Structure formats: structure tokens, C-alpha cells
Amino acid sequence: xxxxxTNPNFMNGVPELLxxxxxxxxxxxxxxxxxxxxxxxxxxxxxxxxxxxxxLHGLERDGALKSRRKTVNGRxxxxxxxxxxxxxxxxxxxxxxxxxxxxxQKMLAGGQHVEAIP
Amino acid sequence: xxxxxTNPNFMNGVPELLxxxxxxxxxxxxxxxxxxxxxxxxxxxxxxxxxxxxxLHGLERDGALKSRRKTVNGRxxxxxxxxxxxxxxxxxxxxxxxxxxxxxQKMLAGGQHVEAIP
DNA sequence: TGTAATGCCTTGAACTTCTAGGTATTGTAA
DNA sequence: TTACAATACCTAGAAGTTCAAGGCATTACA
Numbered sequence: 001x002x003x004x005x006t007n008p009n010f011m012n013g014v015p016e017l018l019x020x021x022x023x024x025x026x027x028x029x030x031x032x033x034x035x036x037x038x039x040x041x042x043x044x045x046x047x048x049x050x051x052x053x054x055x056l057h058g059l060e061r062d063g064a065l066k067s068r069r070k071t072v073n074g075r076x077x078x079x080x081x082x083x084x085x086x087x088x089x090x091x092x093x094x095x096x097x098x099x100x101x102x103x104x105q106k107m108l109a110g111g112q113h114v115e116a117i118p
Numbered sequence: 119x120x121x122x123x124t125n126p127n128f129m130n131g132v133p134e135l136l137x138x139x140x141x142x143x144x145x146x147x148x149x150x151x152x153x154x155x156x157x158x159x160x161x162x163x164x165x166x167x168x169x170x171x172x173x174l175h176g177l178e179r180d181g182a183l184k185s186r187r188k189t190v191n192g193r194x195x196x197x198x199x200x201x202x203x204x205x206x207x208x209x210x211x212x213x214x215x216x217x218x219x220x221x222x223q224k225m226l227a228g229g230q231h232v233e234a235i236p
Numbered sequence: 237t238g239t240a241a242t243g244c245c246t247t248g249a250a251c252t253t254c255t256a257g258g259t260a261t262t263g264t265a266a
Numbered sequence: 267t268t269a270c271a272a273t274a275c276c277t278a279g280a281a282g283t284t285c286a287a288g289g290c291a292t293t294a295c296a
Binding site: 009010011012013014017018021022040041042044045094096097098099100101102103104105106107108 | 128129130131132135136139140158159160162163212214215216217218219220221222223224225226
Binding site for chain 1: 273274275276277278282283284
């Protein structure tokens with residue numbers, strides 16, 4: 001019930017959704033994902049590495065992501081990409097999110113509950 | 119990271135937002151709020167009493183809501199309504215939500231990141 | 237008489253995110 | 267050369283929410 005400094009509280013499940021979405025477009029590594037989310041949302045959403053890495057590991061454990069190690073410019077990176085399971089999961093999450101956002105939008109906008117039209 | 123049965127995970131802060139929004143339109147009591155959310159969202163969002171009552175108490179503690187006891191048909195109800203603080207809080211939450219939903223929508227829809235137009 | 241609905245409430249578990257650290261390498265500025 | 271920022275990985279603990287599952291009491295209805 002207390003104000004938060006960074007992302008004020010509507011974040012549940014959002015990191016997972018965004019990460020899956022990004023990785024569906026192209027394989028990326030953790031540190032890159034952190035910055036991609038920040039830049040592509042104009043810093044509206046900013047998740048730290050402490051959020052991204054655990055989600056990546058969890059998704060890989062569940063078989064939704066697969067990873068490969070790659071060294072670029074002497075830096076070792078772990079690139080993640082979406083599996084069939086992950087793709088399905090993204091579809092589910094995406095639909096759920098859309099339904100939820102739509103429902104909330106209606107309540108915020110219209111507000112008055114539905115009256116029978118005579 | 120596990121699938122949930124009811125509201126699959128995007129719910130953080132949403133109950134508080136919806137409750138404030140409902141109470142801004144008209145004073146309501148807890149049990150009524152539970153059903154109002156369910157019915158006005160066509161059961162897309164369904165929060166239990168175990169969610170609503172703690173939120174109501176927390177908001178009242180913070181001065182965002184005020185309550186009055188009223189007996190109707192021999193039933194004792196506690197009606198809540200929004201204070202000035204609550205109204206301000208609703209405005210903040212509402213804007214935050216809109217920004218967030220908009221940012222996510224862009225990532226889900228467009229997807230490809232912004233290229234410089236030649 | 238008994239069951240469902242109304243109306244209030246709390247506890248404990250489960251899950252996330254967040255903060256704040258730690259490690260190591262590369263590039264750059266002083 | 268030295269120090270610092272950026273890159274790149276990671277974890278542990280705290281904090282905050284929602285959720286499930288119950289309890290209590292009254293009214294309506296079968």
C-alpha cells in the first residue's frame with residue numbers, strides 16, 4: 001500500500017511478458033534485454049538486472065527459452081531464444097494481458113455500469 | 119513462475135485502482151465491490167473478499183477512503199467513499215496505469231524497434 | 237430444518253518484484 | 267598507471283501483493 005520509487009506496482013507478470021516478446025523477435029542476452037525494455041518504452045518501464053536474470057532462468061527451466069553461449073569482442077554473452085513452449089506461453093500471456101487491459105480501460109473510461117437499453 | 123487458477127498474475131495494484139474508481143462514482147460496501155468488479159468486467163477480473171477488505175482497510179488507514187456504518191434491511195453495511203486524498207491517488211494510479219498499458223501495447227503490437235527514417 | 241445468500245473479517249502461503257550487493261573484463265579519462 | 271565507467275553475469279534478503287481457505291452472524295428460502 002506504500003508508494004514505490006521505480007515501477008509503481010502494476011508490474012506483476014509484465015517482465016516475463018516483455019522478455020518473451022523481445023526474444024521472439026530476436027535472440028538477446030540479459031544485459032541487452034534490460035536496456036531494450038528501458039529504451040523501447042521510453043523509460044516508462046525500467047526493470048533491473050535483478051529482475052531479468054531470475055526470470056530468464058525460470059523460463060529456461062520451464063523449457064520456454066533455450067540459451068547458447070557466445071563470445072563477442074572478448075565478452076562472454078548468453079543469448080536466449082524462444083522455444084515452441086515459450087511461443088505458446090507468450091501467446092497465452094499476451095491474450096490475458098489484452099483482455100485485462102481492455103477490461104480495466106472500460107472501467108476507467110466509461111465507468112457507469114451497463115443499463116438496459118429500452 | 120507457475121500458472122495460477124484465477125487472475126493470472128497481472129494483478130498487482132489493479133484491485134486498488136478499480137476500488138478507488140468504483141468508489142469515486144458512488145459509495146459502496148465491500149461485498150458489493152466484489153460483485154461489481156466481477157460483473158462490470160464480465161468476470162475477466164475476479165477478486166475475492168480476501169483481497170478487497172484488506173485494500174479497503176489500507177486505503178482508509180491512509181486517509182484515501184472514509185467509511186460510515188449503515189443498516190439496511192437488518193444488515194449492517196460499511197459504506198466507503200473517496201476523500202480528496204483518495205481522489206488524488208486515483209488520478210495518479212490512473213495515469214500510471216494508462217502509461218504502462220500504452221507502453222506494453224506498443225511493444226506487443228509494433229514490436230520492431232524504431233529505425234531512423236532515411 | 238437446513239441450505240444458500242448476504243456481509244464482515246483474518247491468517248498463512250505463495251509469488252513477484254525490488255534493492256543492494258558481488259564478481260570479472262574491457263575501454264577510457266586523468 | 268591509475269581510477270572509473272560500462273559491459274556482463276549472478277544471488278540473497280526484504281518487501282509487498284494477491285490468493286485460498288477458513289470463521290462468524292444474520293436473513294431468505296426451500
